[in-house]
Amino acid sequence: MIKPTYTIGVTGLNAIDSPGPGIAVIRGLREAASFDVRIIGLAYETLEPGIYMHNLIDKTYLIPYPSTGTDALLDRLIYIQKQEKLDIIIPNFDAELYSFMKLESRLKDIGIHMFLPTFDQFEERHKVNLSKFGKKYGINVPEGIAINDPSEIYKHIDDLEFPMMIKGKWYDAYIAYNQDQARTYFNKIVAKWGLPVVLQKFVHGTEYNVTGLGDGEGNLIAAVPMRKQYITDKGKAWAGISIDDEELLELTRKFVRSTGWRGGFELELMKSGDGKYFLMEINPRIPAWVYLAVGVGQNIPEALSLLALGQKPTSFGSYDVGKLFIRYSWDMIVDRSEFQNFSLKGEV
Amino acid sequence: MKINQNLAVSESGFLFNPGTGESFTVNPIGAEIIALFRKGMTQDQVIDSITDQYHVDRNTFEKDLQDFTGILKTYSLLKQDD
Missing domain, CATH: 3.40.50.20 (Rossmann fold)
Structure with missing residues (x-):
């Protein structure tokens, strides 16, 4: 050929x-x-x-x-x-x-x-708007609020409680155990990423991620869920394993179906002690661990390229479960x- | 007791739960007990099988098995019969 x-x-x-x-x-x-x-x-x-x-x-x-x-x-x-x-x-x-x-x-x-995602999709899933997003689509999202001044932290302590997550608009997230720490992280994030800063209820549990691809018409072209096996001090997965969890896949299908998501994405989820999934973040692009998806049979970059060229790749039906990626530096x-x-x- | 149907168990005692991504290791007797549960044996049948094969009194093994199945349940690897 x-x-x-x-x-x-x-x-x-x-x-x-x-x-x-x-x-x-x-x-x-x-x-x-x-x-x-x-x-x-x-x-x-x-x-x-x-x-x-x-x-x-x-x-x-x-x-x-x-x-x-x-x-x-x-x-x-x-x-x-x-x-x-x-x-x-x-x-x-x-x-x-x-x-x-x-x-x-x-x-x-x-x-x-x-x-790429549409402007509406991009804005709607933004960290700053994630609480609204969860309510609109019936997806569990930890309570959160975007603030522009550190004095606002005090107002939300009763609702969010410590520890709470302090997150940058684009990147960075810290766990604050008290108000002093929350203020320090607020200032650190503002210096790097600007305003607003997102305060989010902390969910204790195990981290799971899904990378996938939506065709813009509500169809899920690819989806591979992964459990983080080794996490760096920056919260990045240094090793992970592909898993088979129908609940995660259904949640992913629901996300793509209800938003009509266009493009690659990554869902960051936390599974609480009682087995409930919370959607922590939606990244509107392919994640750094996407080669695991390629390795287990879903070449997301290839399918995304075909979509970009106006072609209609068929949905990947399956993937290998129990395959690990292990990152290394060189x-x-x-x-x-x-x-x-x-x-x-x-x-x- | 029912072993999680999806659980992957190697002969060497490496367990992988594909639903959660968790993995565990068990010693040879642990692997044997899991294999017996996978065959569909009840707790009593497992006790019979192990006490027949090994030099262990029934009471001691029963207590050890209870501890072991408790751990398996904690990690959602084993479920109580409906």
Whole structure:
């Protein structure tokens, strides 16, 4: 069979201790059965490890931070498009998604396809709105509130109680055991991610995650649930195992059916001592552990690419249960000239 | 007593619960007891089988089995008959 070759731009090349999903996404794309790929890395920093992983990425370009605005990003992507003729871009950071969503139709005009959530979907599932989301769709969500001033913490102590979760708008989450800690974490998060900060009721239990893909019409194309087996001090799974839990899969189907979710996603859940699932977060993109899904038979990056190109991949029926992913870190040796080239020219 | 039907049990005594992702190890006699429950044996039949094969008095084994099944229930690996 002659396979088409697609040129795909991928962000999230920061394969660090709190990794971006880019490298895992690229591994999935490289193993795609229905097409071959040329991978173009899109990096924000000169030391994102993916830039130097030439076995996975053919060429990488520096792109401007979302905070510089969509015009700067569009200009850069137009330049990159002239050089590379991208067919697809898969953005992998929460914080950049808004910019890419805004540019979706303009990028399509120059031949770049994406498959992203709608603005409504993106906003509705936001940490800040998660409590409302749970009520609307009948999904258990821990009580939470977004605040803009640390003095507001005091007002919510009776409802949320300590310990409580203090979460950043985009990233970071801390468990605060008293008001002093809550204030400290509030300030730490504001300095990094800005306002608002989310206070959320703490649920004690075991962490489960589901990665999946919705086709935008209410159909679930892929879903793989995973139990975190080893968690880093940043709360990231360093090892996990695929599990078979019909309740989790039904919850995932319900999420996709009721929201008509478009694109990749990750559900973060906590199973309390009495066996009840609480939806803690919905990440509107593919997670860093997605290679487990690829490894158990559901190549989500491949299916997402096909959806981006307007094709209709069939839903994955099953996956292997009891397969583990175990992450590792690895030191690459990189010649100074490469680092220098990327720093000066913004491409390598 | 009913062993969780989905439980994967290796001959070496490694247990994996595919529903929760939890895994456990048991010693050879633990593995044997689980294998007997999986065959559909009742608690009394398990006691008969083990006390017939090994040099252990019925009262001692009954007490040990109670402890063991208590742990299995805690981890939702074993359920009381309906």
